[in-house]
Amino acid sequence: MRWFDLLLWALAALGQQKLRTSLTTLGVLFGAFVLAASLSINEGVQETIQREASKGDASRKVTVYPSWRAKRGSNQDEVKVKGRMSPDRRERIRKALADGGGRGGAAERVDLTSDRLETLARLPHVRRLIPIVGGQVVATLGNRPEDASVSSGAGEDPEFRRQIVAGRAFEAEDERSVLLSEMFAYRIGLVDDADIAQVIGKPLRIELWSPEEGPSFEVSLAGRSRGGRGRDEWLALRQLAWQIPAMLDQFRLTGDERSILEKAIRRPSATPAPPSVADDYRVVGIFRALTHEEDKDAWSRFPAGTDLILPRQTAVDLFFRDPARRKEGLAHAVLLIDDMRNVKEVVDRVEALGLRSESIVRFVERERLTYLLIFGGMTCVAAVALLVSALGIANTMLMSVLQRRREIGIMKAVGAADWQLQALFLVEGGLIGLIGGASGLLLAWTISFPGDAWVRSMVRRDMQIDLSGSIFAFPTRIALIVLFFTIGVTVVAALYPARRASKVDPVTALRHD
Amino acid sequence: MAIRAVEVWKVYGAKDARVEALQGVSIEVEEGERVALLGKSGSGKSTLLNLLGGLDRPSSGGLRVGGHDLDRLSGREMARFRSTTVGIIFQSFNLIPSRSAVENVELPMIFAGRSPRDRRAAARRALEAVGLGARMDHRPDQLSGGESQRVAVARALANRPRVVLADEPTGNLDSQTARQVMSLILDHVHEHAATLVLVTHDEELAAACTERVIRLVDGRIAADTP
Ligand SMILES: Nc1ncnc2c1ncn2[C@@H]1O[C@H](COP(=O)(O)OP(=O)(O)O)[C@@H](O)[C@H]1O
Ligand SMILES: [Mg+2]
Numbered sequence: 001m002r003w004f005d006l007l008l009w010a011l012a013a014l015g016q017q018k019l020r021t022s023l024t025t026l027g028v029l030f031g032a033f034v035l036a037a038s039l040s041i042n043e044g045v046q047e048t049i050q051r052e053a054s055k056g057d058a059s060r061k062v063t064v065y066p067s068w069r070a071k072r073g074s075n076q077d078e079v080k081v082k083g084r085m086s087p088d089r090r091e092r093i094r095k096a097l098a099d100g101g102g103r104g105g106a107a108e109r110v111d112l113t114s115d116r117l118e119t120l121a122r123l124p125h126v127r128r129l130i131p132i133v134g135g136q137v138v139a140t141l142g143n144r145p146e147d148a149s150v151s152s153g154a155g156e157d158p159e160f161r162r163q164i165v166a167g168r169a170f171e172a173e174d175e176r177s178v179l180l181s182e183m184f185a186y187r188i189g190l191v192d193d194a195d196i197a198q199v200i201g202k203p204l205r206i207e208l209w210s211p212e213e214g215p216s217f218e219v220s221l222a223g224r225s226r227g228g229r230g231r232d233e234w235l236a237l238r239q240l241a242w243q244i245p246a247m248l249d250q251f252r253l254t255g256d257e258r259s260i261l262e263k264a265i266r267r268p269s270a271t272p273a274p275p276s277v278a279d280d281y282r283v284v285g286i287f288r289a290l291t292h293e294e295d296k297d298a299w300s301r302f303p304a305g306t307d308l309i310l311p312r313q314t315a316v317d318l319f320f321r322d323p324a325r326r327k328e329g330l331a332h333a334v335l336l337i338d339d340m341r342n343v344k345e346v347v348d349r350v351e352a353l354g355l356r357s358e359s360i361v362r363f364v365e366r367e368r369l370t371y372l373l374i375f376g377g378m379t380c381v382a383a384v385a386l387l388v389s390a391l392g393i394a395n396t397m398l399m400s401v402l403q404r405r406r407e408i409g410i411m412k413a414v415g416a417a418d419w420q421l422q423a424l425f426l427v428e429g430g431l432i433g434l435i436g437g438a439s440g441l442l443l444a445w446t447i448s449f450p451g452d453a454w455v456r457s458m459v460r461r462d463m464q465i466d467l468s469g470s471i472f473a474f475p476t477r478i479a480l481i482v483l484f485f486t487i488g489v490t491v492v493a494a495l496y497p498a499r500r501a502s503k504v505d506p507v508t509a510l511r512h513d
Numbered sequence: 514m515a516i517r518a519v520e521v522w523k524v525y526g527a528k529d530a531r532v533e534a535l536q537g538v539s540i541e542v543e544e545g546e547r548v549a550l551l552g553k554s555g556s557g558k559s560t561l562l563n564l565l566g567g568l569d570r571p572s573s574g575g576l577r578v579g580g581h582d583l584d585r586l587s588g589r590e591m592a593r594f595r596s597t598t599v600g601i602i603f604q605s606f607n608l609i610p611s612r613s614a615v616e617n618v619e620l621p622m623i624f625a626g627r628s629p630r631d632r633r634a635a636a637r638r639a640l641e642a643v644g645l646g647a648r649m650d651h652r653p654d655q656l657s658g659g660e661s662q663r664v665a666v667a668r669a670l671a672n673r674p675r676v677v678l679a680d681e682p683t684g685n686l687d688s689q690t691a692r693q694v695m696s697l698i699l700d701h702v703h704e705h706a707a708t709l710v711l712v713t714h715d716e717e718l719a720a721a722c723t724e725r726v727i728r729l730v731d732g733r734i735a736a737d738t739p
Contacts, residue, residue: 004629005629407610412568414601414668415593415595416592417588418592507569
């Protein structure tokens with residue numbers, strides 16, 4: 001018997017029972033549809049996450065933060081815990097004490113000092129280390145000192161260049177220039193457009209105050225910002241703040257109140273400490289804040305509300321000139337990795353150094369888990385649907401074997417071998433799988449278009465993100481997998497009916513009644 | 514020797530329901546011989562014919578048909594034997610109701626693996642030979658009894674079997690169509706020097722169509738006369 005004949009015969013048998021065939025095929029169709037949709041969503045979502053994550057450099061970035069690490073060599077067993085308590089609680093407290101009582105004694109801080117930055121820069125796969133400097137400074141333009149937050153950055157990012165509304169971006173990482181934010185400029189009185197144009201090229205004095213050395217009191221005039229009446233007024237108020245501790249006994253205070261305050265304030269020094277570092281930088285440009293849409297891009301580069309931006313190296317140099325800050329290191333640094341696949345390895349190395357890190361890889365992996373769960377759930381539904389339709393197929397085919405007993409007997413009498421009869425029924429089952437699987441695929445593919453549009457509009461509404469590409473993907477692999485499963489399941493379902501058909505005894509089947 | 518049966522027993526059922534349908538039947542039929550199997554209903558005629566046609570296997574005893582030792586054939590070889598060596602014609606036609614006349618005639622050739630073009634041509638020739646050239650695409654329910662049996666004859670003879678086995682082929686037909694059908698079978702047998710075993714309980718038919726009559730009584734051979 002030829003393959004072609006098997007196929008034709010099975011098709012004819014299916015065609016004879018159109019209703020029965022359609023109903024059984026419908027079950028397979030549903031299973032195939034859910035399976036195809038699940039595979040396709042899984043594939044598409046993974047691709048979308050990958051695509052969204054690798055927009056720009058975000059997927060290759062690892063941000064490194066200082067962290068705490070238990071001091072090596074601290075002997076945990078030496079710690080004794082006194083008091084009567086349950087062994088569990090004793091163990092917990094003993095452990096906490098051994099670790100340094102939280103962050104106290106035995107834990108040591110791992111800072112991003114310049115040595116450590118060099119170590120990081122030399123890690124394998126690290127293409128570039130971008131130190132991120134940030135902090136509060138006092139910025140003085142002309143005669144107006146103003147509190148300002150500083151970030152570091154270079155102008156190489158084209159997306160950042162779009163934010164420059166006047167002047168230019170940096171040309172070198174170590175040029176002695178500064179960019180002002182539009183809001184900061186407004187705050188210090190550069191209100192008119194002409195003021196903005198004029199400020200380009202002017203020097204801005206940036207002073208770094210050691211946080212430890214400030215006065216114990218803050219003095220300000222009610223209803224005024226610190227720079228309200230200029231540098232002189234501010235300096236006078238600061239002078240006042242420094243002198244208050246020495247004059248405590250001149251205030252009308254009870255003995256208790258005075259002793260409480262004396263205990264709380266730092267040792268008063270005779271004169272206010274000068275700023276630890278101060279330098280002049282040329283204003284080269286004004287940048288605007290991120291628009292709402294730009295801000296939604298989760299991987300924006302600067303902390304929101306930054307007043308000043310210094311070139312990267314210039315900022316590092318400035319901050320490391322302050323001994324306290326040199327010791328303390330940077331708040332964080334960004335490592336640019338050569339390839340997304342190596343991020344995990346670099347993260348492991350960074351954490352081995354005792355530093356904390358954050359990277360999109362973690363986030364992507366978490367998203368993957370979510371979608372893996374959805375995918376798993378849908379696949380289970382598909383499996384159940386296929387199983388149920390397999391039972392349906394086995395049932396209807398068994399019935400048709402019983403109904404077609406005489407026909408089968410005739411076929412055997414004129415020379416059909418057992419294997420040929422089995423093959424006929426298996427092909428019949430396989431055809432149901434093929435037709436159901438193919439239509440399920442087609443249905444899933446058709447529905448993917450409105451489905452994609454719906455998800456896309458939902459994402460746009462809830463997250464203000466415009467997804468690129470489809471969240472459904474239909475590589476040939478998916479079609480093959482779905483057809484493989486549906487045909488496999490239906491053929492397996494046909495196995496028993498096929499065996500029964502081949503076991504029909506022609507003599508009994510043909511005995512006329 | 515076309516057929517040789519040696520001490521063939523066929524037992525159905527067990528214990529109380531035990532039926533000894535054949536009780537040590539031995540026959541020899543020469544190549545090209547025409548033999549009638551005569552006997553009352555229930556005497557075991559069909560049972561013997563089914564054994565000769567490879568539809569069933571004997572409980573004991575040896576069978577050799579058309580040069581094949583049937584107890585040596587595997588399931589596959591037995592199927593091939595049924596489709597090519599023997600041609601069986603039944604009383605109740607046994608056509609597949611959903612298939613046209615020509616498709617029914619093609620059936621044995623499909624299972625024998627002949628090419629579609631080849632077997633379609635052979636089926637048409639066979640149908641024309643039985644005078645049904647105009648009924649090729651009719652389905653069995655659109656055919657009369659005589660036409661149906663002629664389709665069945667065409668099917669049995671299409672593969673040119675060396676042994677033709679007919680189980681009361683005219684039992685369901687009126688005498689005129691019966692003669693028609695019988696003459697078709699006999700024409701083939703003559704033309705191809707085939708062996709014919711004709712089961713019947715009609716003495717006249719047996720006398721007219723065959724040269725030897727074997728009488729079965731309760732599963733035994735009671736007489737074997739030329
Ligand atoms: N499949 C069977 N199961 C049980 N008994 C059977 C079966 N086939 C035939 N018989 C019995 O065997 C005997 C011979 O039957 P059969 O060969 O059909 O007789 P005939 O064709 O001469 O009328 C009968 O008694 C019949 O009841
Ligand atoms: Mg009979």
